[in-house]
Amino acid sequence: MDQTIVLVGFMGVGKTTIGQALARKLDFQFIDTDQRIEAEMGMQTTDIFRVHGEAFFRQKEKETITQLVKKKKTVLSLGGGAFLQAAIRDTCLQDGIVICLSLSFDGWKERLDDLLPTRPVLQGKSLVEIEELFYNRQAIYQSHHKKVVTDALTPEEVADEIIEFVLKKN
Numbered sequence: 001m002d003q004t005i006v007l008v009g010f011m012g013v014g015k016t017t018i019g020q021a022l023a024r025k026l027d028f029q030f031i032d033t034d035q036r037i038e039a040e041m042g043m044q045t046t047d048i049f050r051v052h053g054e055a056f057f058r059q060k061e062k063e064t065i066t067q068l069v070k071k072k073k074t075v076l077s078l079g080g081g082a083f084l085q086a087a088i089r090d091t092c093l094q095d096g097i098v099i100c101l102s103l104s105f106d107g108w109k110e111r112l113d114d115l116l117p118t119r120p121v122l123q124g125k126s127l128v129e130i131e132e133l134f135y136n137r138q139a140i141y142q143s144h145h146k147k148v149v150t151d152a153l154t155p156e157e158v159a160d161e162i163i164e165f166v167l168k169k170n
C-alpha cells in the first residue's frame with residue numbers, strides 16, 4: 001500500500017493532527033497543503049487572502065494539490081475549502097484514497113477560539129453564520145472513499161481506523 005491518503009473535512013476537524021499521527025504510523029511523508037502554500041508564498045493564509053484575494057489562493061491550492069496527490073507514500077492534509085473545487089475532488093478521488101474526517105458541530109464549537117485568529121473564512125462571522133457555513137460545507141465532503149466520525153476518538157484511534165480501511169482496500 002503506497003497510495004497517497006488524502007484527508008478532507010471542515011477547518012479544525014483534525015486533518016493536521018490526525019494526518020501527522022497517520023503518517024508516523026505508516027512511515028509515510030506528511031504534507032499539509034495550507035502549510036505548503038504558506039511556505040511557498042512566504043505568507044500566512046490570512047495574508048494571502050487579504051493581499052491576493054481568495055480566487056488567487058484557490059488557484060494555488062488547485063495547482064498544489066493536483067501535483068502532490070500524484071506522490072506515493074504520502075498523507076496529504078487538505079485545506080478545509082479545497083473540496084469546493086470539483087477539479088480537486090476529482091483528482092483526489094482518482095489518484096488518492098480520500099478520507100473524510102467528520103465531527104459534530106457541538107464538538108467542533110469547542111475548538112472555535114483556537115481557530116478564529118488564523119482562519120480567514122471564519123473572521124467577521126457570527127456563531128450562527130459559522131454554524132451555517134459548517135452545515136453548508138458538509139455536502140462537499142461527501143466525495144470520499146471512507147468517512148470517520150471523530151467525536152469520541154483520539155487522533156491515534158482515528159489513524160488506526162484509517163489504516164484498517166486502507167489495508168483492507170488493497
Ligand SMILES: Nc1ncnc2c1ncn2[C@@H]1O[C@H](COP(=O)(O)OP(=O)(O)OP(=O)(O)O)[C@@H](O)[C@H]1O
Pocket residue numbers: 009010011012013014015016017018034077078079080111114115119150153154155158
Ligand atoms: N480526535 C481529536 N480529539 C481531540 N482533539 C482533537 C482531535 N483532532 C484534533 N484535535 C484538536 O483540534 C484542533 C484542530 O485540529 P487540526 O489543526 O488538526 O485541524 P485541521 O482539520 O487541520 O484544521 P484546518 O483545516 O483549519 O487546518 C487542534 O487543537 C487539535 O489538537
Ligand SMILES: O=C(O)C1=C[C@@H](O)[C@@H](O)[C@H](O)C1
Pocket residue numbers: 011034045078079080081082118119120121
Ligand atoms: O475552509 C476554508 O475555506 C479554508 C480552510 C483553511 O484550511 C485554509 O485553506 C483557508 O483558510 C480556507
Ligand SMILES: [Mg+2]
Pocket residue numbers: 015016017032034077
Ligand atoms: Mg490543518
